[in-house]
Amino acid sequence: MAKKQKRPPPLPPIPELEPIKARLRTAREAVRGLEHELEDAKLKLVNERLGTSYSDEDCVLVFGIHECPKSPTHACVYNDEEDPSHDGCLFCHGPHERK
Numbered sequence: 001m002a003k004k005q006k007r008p009p010p011l012p013p014i015p016e017l018e019p020i021k022a023r024l025r026t027a028r029e030a031v032r033g034l035e036h037e038l039e040d041a042k043l044k045l046v047n048e049r050l051g052t053s054y055s056d057e058d059c060v061l062v063f064g065i066h067e068c069p070k071s072p073t074h075a076c077v078y079n080d081e082e083d084p085s086h087d088g089c090l091f092c093h094g095p096h097e098r099k
Helices: 015-050
Strands: 061-067 075-079
Touching: 015 061
Parallel strands: none
Antiparallel strands: 061 075
């Protein structure tokens, strides 16, 4: 049986990197906030177009990557509960060959 190799001790922090790491954390938090705003906006657009009231908590809508000229988000949108295979866009109703 092979001996377990010990990990080397962690390197001491590099003071010059700490401000950069802090800026990176701040940027990541900002991106997460913007991503959430984008999802909210897309959900609102879909609800307005379909006359529905899906919420963030429902988690049934899936925003696809395929182009859809009929969708307000310009991408196919699927109801994950009713169409788990995502082959029937709520707006263009297809294409069925994509699975």
